[in-house]
Amino acid sequence: MLAPDIARIVNQGELVVAMLSTDTPPFFYAEGGNLAGTDVDLARLVGSELGVPVRFDRSAKTYDGVVEAVAEGRADLGISRLARTLKRGQMVHFSNTYMKLSHALLINRVNFAAIAGEQPLPQVIRNFNGTLGVIAGSSWEEFGRRNFPKAKLVAYPTWADVVNAVKKGDVVAAYRDELEVLQILKKDPGLALTLRTVTFSDMESTLSLMVGVRDPTLLSFVNEVIAQRADKPTVNSLLKTLK
Known part of the structure; x- marks a missing residue:
């Protein structure tokens, strides 16, 4: 049966x-x-x-x-x-x-400072209007449109391409879950000089x-x-x- x-x-x-x-x-x-x-x-x-x-x-x-x-x-x-x-x-x-993973951003410090000016970090993040790198054909495209409606989404084929774009300054930030974002600086702590991370406690990716x-x-x-x-x-x- x-x-x-x-x-x-x-x-x-x-x-x-x-x-x-x-x-x-x-x-x-x-x-x-x-x-x-x-x-x-x-x-x-x-x-x-x-x-x-x-x-x-x-x-x-x-x-x-x-x-x-x-x-x-x-x-x-x-x-x-x-x-x-x-x-x-x-x-x-x-x-x-x-499994649940919090959302996170990997930010290019120089580019972010240029759009932030004297505004406090939380305000700039919540009203983010810069370029935001995401993986094409992934949930992060939909999350990006919904959670950062003022941002300009730029889709790349792979996460490695998104990370490289942030490093080079082609986009202001990359958007994915905390596990992937935290790994970037963990693998290469020297990148903390040019990049920073922001993790959101109120936004989760439910797998x-x-x-x-x-x-x-x-x-x-x-x-x-x-x-x-x-x-x-x-x-x-x-x-x-x-x-």
Whole structure:
């Protein structure tokens, strides 16, 4: 007695999981010819509980591309450090949150000073009207439009491109989650002379798995796997793995 969406996966003999093609440690990355990372572990846990192996489809070139693969039925699940957005909510179901990350900015000190003048930092940030670098096809485009409506968004193919743009002064700031932003200065403390970070305690990126709208039992099953998961990664635990 299996629900139709679960029976489909069992009968096909595998759980197809859409995942971004670009490695993003510590969430998902290739290591010694195999996939590793916290998102990979979670996807495999779902497959294990279903009693089938997981096949990762990494053909998606953008984060939104991962979501579209699920919406179109080319994958059973999507996971790639995916945040909930209103746009995605029109195509797929979100699982319960498996991790929360605060929003953050990586700021070019010189360019920021030029637009700030004598204004206090909080005021300038909340009314930010400079150029803001984001990853194309990611949740940060939507977050940027909503949270910084006066800013001029500049989309780049990868996070590395966004960071380079901030370093060179092509944009005033880069917008992403605290984990990625804090890593930049952690890896190269000398950059603190030209760059600074700002973390928001009142804005969070809630990470979820993406499930097709025709798969309600699978959604419920994934939520239960998340709830019963013994190992629940946190920002601090992930930062330690990146040392």
